[in-house]
Amino acid sequence: MPDALELTADTLPTDVDILIDWATQGFAPGVRAWTLDGARVVASPALSGRDRLAVTGPAEPLAALVRLALAEVGPDYRPFGDRAVIERLAADLPELEVLGTFHWMAVSGDSLPVTPEAHWLDRADLAEAAALLDLAHPTSYAHPDRPGATRWAGVRDEAGRLTALACEAWSSPGAGFMAGVVAHPEHGRGRGHAEAACRLVLDSLLRRSGRAALMVEAHNAAAIRLYGRLGMAPRELAAAHVPGRDG
CATH class of the missing domain: 3.40.630 (Aminopeptidase)
Known part of the structure; x- marks a missing residue:
């Protein structure tokens, strides 16, 4: 051609x-x-x-x-x-x-408000993160045991359990990318923990690239609502x- x-x-x-x-x-x-x-x-x-x-x-x-x-x-x-x-x-x-x-x-901007519940995980936390994904989102492409994710954000509850995750994965220089969002089905859902983890990741991506995005299944209405609260606009x-x- x-x-x-x-x-x-x-x-x-x-x-x-x-x-x-x-x-x-x-x-x-x-x-x-x-x-x-x-x-x-x-x-x-x-x-x-x-x-x-x-x-x-x-x-x-x-x-x-x-x-x-x-x-x-x-x-x-x-x-x-x-x-x-x-x-x-x-x-x-x-x-x-x-x-x-x-x-x-996707969302664009200079930063996103974060909450103190979320923190960046250390290498020692990744086995626990992998177990949470295997439990609550076993089909996630982003996983601590596979290539792609570069760092993970998490939230712990009062008992010290890891209850929610989000990660940076497959970012390009001009577009940050978030994946691996999950909340523990018993201890994390409905408490805002996944949103807190997402805010920490998205804030980091926006500060670096000015744009951040993710992909989500069209039937996952709860996740779409969560990302909408974070200012992310959908594109089919x-x-x-x-x-x-x-x-």
Whole structure:
């Protein structure tokens, strides 16, 4: 495809969509990006638990770019982007199938008010954090025993139990990312502990990058309400895949 341009850290525009900015991961090893007639695609390996293709732009050049990207990096990569974009992409590329929708939620600013309940965990706390995730959110992509998370915030109750978590994971230089949010089903839910942990993480991300985001399942109404209280606005996304190539 002679008209497609492969982007680098030096040629990536500064005004790109936050999804594209986040997916570049500062052009970490293995990340590749292309642009064509206003469409942009970023192939990012092991991004939030999966090999992903972040996609934006007009339908016709975007379809061509996604075909190029899948040929270059392999069909295990899952395209994701705004719901309407992904649904049109799947209509244009019959090899793709839409998997479902979820929310990208983001906030921008210089800081976020924090509460004293939350603190940053030490390495010695991570086994307890892993046990809490295994109990309350076993499908979390962010986990102390797997790559991705860089640091964890937590809250303890009066008995000293770890009752809530949130972490920074897969941040890019221009877009911080939060994941691994969980509250203990007996000792943490309904007490504001998860919100306190989130505030500590988001404040750190905003102070560094000015923007912070996360992804949440569309059916998780309680989590969406929590993130809304933190000033995060929802954006409906969808993902697609090549059936049989789940990566």
